[in-house]
Amino acid sequence: MAKTLYEKLFDAHVVHEENGTALIYIDRHLVHEVTSPQAFEGLKLANRKLWRAASILAVPDHNVPTTDRSAGVAGISDPISRLQVQTLDENCATYGVTEFKMNDARQGIVHVIGPEQGATLPGMTVVCGDSHTSTHGAFGALAHGIGTSEVEHVMATQCLVQKRSKTLQVLVEGELGLGVTAKDVALAIIGKIGTAGGNGFAIEFAGSAIRGLSMEGRMTLCNMAIEAGARAGMIAVDEITIDYVKGRPFSPKAELWSAAVAYWRTLHSDPDAKFDTIVSLNAADIQPQVTWGTSPEMVVGIDGRVPSLDMAKNEVQRADWERAYAYMGLEANTAINAINIDKVFIGSCTNSRIEDLRAAAAVAKGKHIAPNIKLALVVPGSGLVKAQAESEGLDKIFIAAGFEWREPGCSMCLAMNADRLEAGERCASTSNRNFEGRQGQGGRTHLVSPQMAAAAALAGHFVDVRTFN
Amino acid sequence: MQAFKQINGLVAPLDRANVDTDAIIPKQFLKSIKRAGFGPNAFDEWRYLDHGEPGMDNSKRKINPDFVLNQPRYQGASVLLTRENFGCGSSREHAPWALEDYGFKVVIAPSYADIFYNNCFKNGMLPIILSPSIVDTLFTQVDASAGYQLDVNLETQTVTTPGGEVYAFEVDAFRKHCLMNGLDDIGLTMQQQDKIKLFEQKHQLAQPWLFN
Numbered sequence: 001m002a003k004t005l006y007e008k009l010f011d012a013h014v015v016h017e018e019n020g021t022a023l024i025y026i027d028r029h030l031v032h033e034v035t036s037p038q039a040f041e042g043l044k045l046a047n048r049k050l051w052r053a054a055s056i057l058a059v060p061d062h063n064v065p066t067t068d069r070s071a072g073v074a075g076i077s078d079p080i081s082r083l084q085v086q087t088l089d090e091n092c093a094t095y096g097v098t099e100f101k102m103n104d105a106r107q108g109i110v111h112v113i114g115p116e117q118g119a120t121l122p123g124m125t126v127v128c129g130d131s132h133t134s135t136h137g138a139f140g141a142l143a144h145g146i147g148t149s150e151v152e153h154v155m156a157t158q159c160l161v162q163k164r165s166k167t168l169q170v171l172v173e174g175e176l177g178l179g180v181t182a183k184d185v186a187l188a189i190i191g192k193i194g195t196a197g198g199n200g201f202a203i204e205f206a207g208s209a210i211r212g213l214s215m216e217g218r219m220t221l222c223n224m225a226i227e228a229g230a231r232a233g234m235i236a237v238d239e240i241t242i243d244y245v246k247g248r249p250f251s252p253k254a255e256l257w258s259a260a261v262a263y264w265r266t267l268h269s270d271p272d273a274k275f276d277t278i279v280s281l282n283a284a285d286i287q288p289q290v291t292w293g294t295s296p297e298m299v300v301g302i303d304g305r306v307p308s309l310d311m312a313k314n315e316v317q318r319a320d321w322e323r324a325y326a327y328m329g330l331e332a333n334t335a336i337n338a339i340n341i342d343k344v345f346i347g348s349c350t351n352s353r354i355e356d357l358r359a360a361a362a363v364a365k366g367k368h369i370a371p372n373i374k375l376a377l378v379v380p381g382s383g384l385v386k387a388q389a390e391s392e393g394l395d396k397i398f399i400a401a402g403f404e405w406r407e408p409g410c411s412m413c414l415a416m417n418a419d420r421l422e423a424g425e426r427c428a429s430t431s432n433r434n435f436e437g438r439q440g441q442g443g444r445t446h447l448v449s450p451q452m453a454a455a456a457a458l459a460g461h462f463v464d465v466r467t468f469n
Numbered sequence: 470m471q472a473f474k475q476i477n478g479l480v481a482p483l484d485r486a487n488v489d490t491d492a493i494i495p496k497q498f499l500k501s502i503k504r505a506g507f508g509p510n511a512f513d514e515w516r517y518l519d520h521g522e523p524g525m526d527n528s529k530r531k532i533n534p535d536f537v538l539n540q541p542r543y544q545g546a547s548v549l550l551t552r553e554n555f556g557c558g559s560s561r562e563h564a565p566w567a568l569e570d571y572g573f574k575v576v577i578a579p580s581y582a583d584i585f586y587n588n589c590f591k592n593g594m595l596p597i598i599l600s601p602s603i604v605d606t607l608f609t610q611v612d613a614s615a616g617y618q619l620d621v622n623l624e625t626q627t628v629t630t631p632g633g634e635v636y637a638f639e640v641d642a643f644r645k646h647c648l649m650n651g652l653d654d655i656g657l658t659m660q661q662q663d664k665i666k667l668f669e670q671k672h673q674l675a676q677p678w679l680f681n
């Protein structure tokens with residue numbers, strides 16, 4: 001029978017299935033400091049062991065400072081953050097888990113380092129106590145975020161109790177315009193189907209525009225599947241996938257490599273596979289996107305305006321928009337390119353990879369941030385991304401343009417460390433969530449691509465990167 | 470995990486769609502390495518007028534009188550009535566921990582984000598899905614009568630209003646079984662460890678590169 005990619009991946013991992021509830025086997029478990037301490041504690045209290053320690057890769061990323069780290073973990077000024085990072089270090093040592101510690105050159109955001117190391121491979125089931133685990137679906141893997149109880153469950157049993165999701169195919173056909181990125185595709189899709197549009201579904205992104213994306217673009221897109229409500233997003237394996245995986249530290253070598261590749265080439269939906277729902281977008285219609293409100297679905301093209309209440313589809317949305325206007329300090333019909341900003345954040349598991357930094361640097365090169373910009377941060381996704389960027393001189397371009405060049409971590413995406421917005425500050429951010437308070441209490445977040453963030457930093461307001469000189 | 474069978478609980482209305490996990494429990498409180506104690510910081514940014522940080526004495530903070538959960542009539546509520554896509558955003562289990570620690574045992578909404586929905590069941594909380602029109606009716610009734618309580622029965626899968634209207638809800642049979650009996654998922658799965666080992670051997674033969 002013809003199967004979708006999701007069905008192939010799910011079926012290949014079923015240990016047991018009964019009355020619609022399945023126990024599925026987990027190949028890779030990524031762990032960070034925020035959602036793991038209670039899981040390790042639970043194991044300890046119940047006197048349970050890790051089922052397969054080698055399946056776990058751990059890294060501190062949410063709490064780590066992005067400034068000087070020469071004093072090590074002891075130098076983390078917030079004592080509660082410090083304890084959380086120390087707890088991860090201790091737990092990994094006790095249980096024999098591979099961890100890239102804070103000052104390891106390979107440290108970085110968990111969703112950046114997994115693929116970078118080849119720890120994420122096609123065909124895998126990948127979980128992490130973090131909703132942006134959907135990122136790894138870019139490799140033709142079944143990857144999704146889990147809660148801490150499930151983190152403990154996977155640690156103890158290598159399995160998860162799951163029900164099958166419905167399948168949603170998002171088809172993006174045609175060619176993306178110059179200056180239009182995977183981030184814009186992700187936001188345009190969320191604008192179309194809403195943040196609850198993918199609830200209960202696993203999304204497969206397909207079509208010529210998706211096949212044309214690099215692996216990094218595909219990760220950006222799958223990363224934001226969760227913002228459309230889908231726990232898992234995925235893309236079929238092709239030559240671009242295989243080329244990316246080849247030669248990475250955890251990737252298969254020698255004869256295992258050819259066996260793996262032969263299997264990976266089967267990881268696509270069969271031509272006559274049936275999806276529960278199909279949504280189509282025309283790539284050529286997608287503009288650079290800017291969110292205006294407090295949910296990723298509150299998004300318009302750079303040429304657009306903050307929508308007015310008469311455009312709301314119902315009373316619930318009208319109330320939502322009214323609250324968003326008030327929180328964001330914006331009025332209906334305001335032109336997006338007339339919105340001034342205070343801060344800029346280039347980073348996060350969505351947009352902190354080398355291609356993101358190259359794209360932002362290309363815009364910033366030889367220019368300077370506008371006088372009204374109080375802070376413009378560039379936070380690479382990992383130590384290796386940082387080193388690569390420095391070898392290409394991108395750090396110098398950013399610094400000369402007035403940006404700060406920081407150490408890797410989640411940083412101001414969620415502001416668990418010292419990087420945050422103050423109340424009322426407005427930020428152009430390459431992250432994934434513009435919820436109230438996300439980047440700091442009272443902070444106002446506008447989600448954009450790295451190019452658009454860099455252009456906004458230079459102009460001091462949102463501007464169309466396609467025509468910005 | 471505590472078992473859940475039936476409650477008759479005071480209802481608090483949170484009339485917002487897309488309430489996200491950052492709103493339910495702001496990130497600064499995620500630095501804790503404990504499971505308990507998040508209740509005083511549930512909805513922190515809406516609930517208090519100042520900026521909350523871990524370690525503060527919450528009883529001394531100035532509360533926001535306009536936030537619905539701070540109204541005297543909703544004190545002691547154990548049923549949270551809210552709108553669509555509740556719990557969207559991050560996978561942080563701190564969100565259901567905070568709600569549970571606050572005193573909620575049941576959430577009623579037209580829809581939920583998947584991860585949040587799943588996380589509730591792991592913590593003895595019941596997320597109930599009712600149609601938008603029934604939820605509308607309940608909002609109207611809660612608003613109209615102080616002390617409004619709902620009877621929630623997991624066994625019969627029903628919500629009964631003070632006026633005697635009975636609304637049926639769906640719940641997955643396995644989740645219901647675990648919740649009614651307070652069963653620990655890990656313990657249940659460990660009973661299948663022979664099957665897991667067998668699968669693992671087969672899986673390793675088929676894809677040995679996964680076990681390097």
